[in-house]
Amino acid sequence: MIWDLHCHIATAPGRTPDERMYWLIQRADRMGIDRLCIYMGTKWSDDPTPQDFRHQNDEVLEALTHWHHRAFGFAYINPKYRQESLDEINRCIRDGPMTGIKLWVAERCNSHDLDPIVERCAELKAIIFQHTWLVVSGNRPGSSRPTDMAELATRYPDVPMILGHTGGDWELGIRAIRANKNVSVDLAGFDPTAGVTEMAYREIGAERIIYGSDAAGRSFASQLAKVYGADIPESAKKQILGPNLRRMMLPILQAKGVQA
C-alpha cells in the first residue's frame, strides 16, 4: 500500500484540472502508488485572497471528480483571513469531499491566527498539513520554520499535524519537533539525501514518518527512494509508505463513510 501525502496539479501538464489529474495518475501507476493527496490549484499564490483560495480549491474539486477512489483533496486556506478560511473549511471538508487543509507561506504557523483553524480541523478530524522550509540564507516573511510548528503543536498537543518537507533542512527539522508527539514528518519535496529516513526513524520512530512526493514538481521516484533506500527494517518502510497516513486519515474517512 502506497499513499502519497503531497501532490499538486499545478506542475502537471494538461489544459484542465481533470487532464492534469489523469496525467498524474498514469505516472503514479508506474510506481505502484495507490492514493494521492492533492492540494492547491493550477496557479499558485503565496498570499491568496479568499476569492483566490476558493478558486484553487474548486480546481482541486474538479480534479477529484473522476478519482475519488484514488485521491483525496486538502483545502488551501490563508490564516490571515480567519472567517473566510473557516468558511472554506466548512465548504470543502464539512460539506464537501476534502479531508484536510494545506497551509503554505502566507503566515508563519506559530501565529495565533491559526488557533481557530486548528480547533475547527480538530472538530472535523481533518488533516493539518503545514509547509515548512528552513532556508540557510533566510526565510521569506510568511514561511514557517520547523520551530514555528513545534510552537503550534505545543499549544495543541492532542491535534495531529504534519511538518511539510520535514522542515527542508531535515536534520534541524526532525530535532525541532522531536518532543511533539502529535507531529509527523512529510518526506516530500527535497533532494533524496541519504540518511533522512534513518535519522527520522531513530529520533521519532517509524509511526511519525509519512511518504510524500511533492509531485509533479518533484519526481515520485526520487522521493520513494528515501523509503526504499533507507537502512531501516522492511516493516518500518511499509508503515511509512501508506499505513501511517491511512491511520491518520481514518477518523475523517470513517466520518464521511469513505472506504479506504
Added chain:
Amino acid sequence: MTHYIDTNVTLSRWPFRRLRGDETTELVKILRHYGVTQAWTGTFDGVLHKDIAGANERLMEECHKHGHGILRPFGSVNITLPAWEDDVRRCADEHKMRGIRVYPNYHGYQLDHRDFARLLAMCDERRLILQIAVSVEDERTQHPLMQVKDVDCHPLAALLKAHPNLRVVILNTFRATGGRNLGVLSGCKNVYFEIATREAVAGIATLAEKIPVERILFGSHAPFFYFESAVLKLQESGLSEEKLALIRTENAGRVFA
C-alpha cells in the same frame, strides 16, 4: 539483471554528515547489488582538501583495493592551487585515470577564470573526460558557514568551441536554481548530462525531449543521495527500452571508450 554505468559516485567523507556508503566496501556492495558494472568515482576529499594530490592517491588506492573492478577513479583538480597543472599530469600520466572532476564553486572560481581555459586544453590534449560538478548539496540546506552557489556554466559554451572533441560531463545541474545550465549547453554536442538531480514526474522523459537521449547519462550521486532514486526515475520515465539502455550503459560506455 539490469546493468548500469554510474557516472556520478564519490568516495570518502562528506564533511557535514556521515553517509551510508562513505566506507568504500559498503558503497561497492550497494552498487553491485543494483547491477552497476562501472562507476566513475571522485572523492569528497577533492572538494576542500588543499593536498589534492594526496586525495587523488588515496582515491586510486581505494578504487584498486576495494573497487571489485567497478570503480574508475576520477581525480580532483583545483585550478586555484599552485602548480595545479601537475595534478592533471599525475591523474593522466601516472594514475592513468580516464577523467577528472572539478568543483568550481567550492574551489572559488567562475568558468571564465583564465586557468579554466588552460584546464580544458590540458584535458583535451590528454583525452581526459572532464566532469564539472555544478553542485553537491541544495543551496538552501548548506551549512551556514559553508554556503556556495551552484556553478554558472554560461562561459563554457564559448570555451568549448576550441575543443570540439573534449568530452564534458555536467554533474548535479538540474536543481531548480541551476536548471538554466541545460539551456546554455544544449547546443554543445560534446557535453553530457547525468540525471541524479533531475526532478519532476517523468523528468527523464522530458529531459529527453530537450536534448538528444544520446547525451543523457545515468548518475546516482551516491552515497550523498540514495542510489535507488536514479533507478526509480528511469522506471517512472516511461521511455522505451531502447532509450533506457542508452541511458543506463550505452551512452557512458561510448564516452568512456
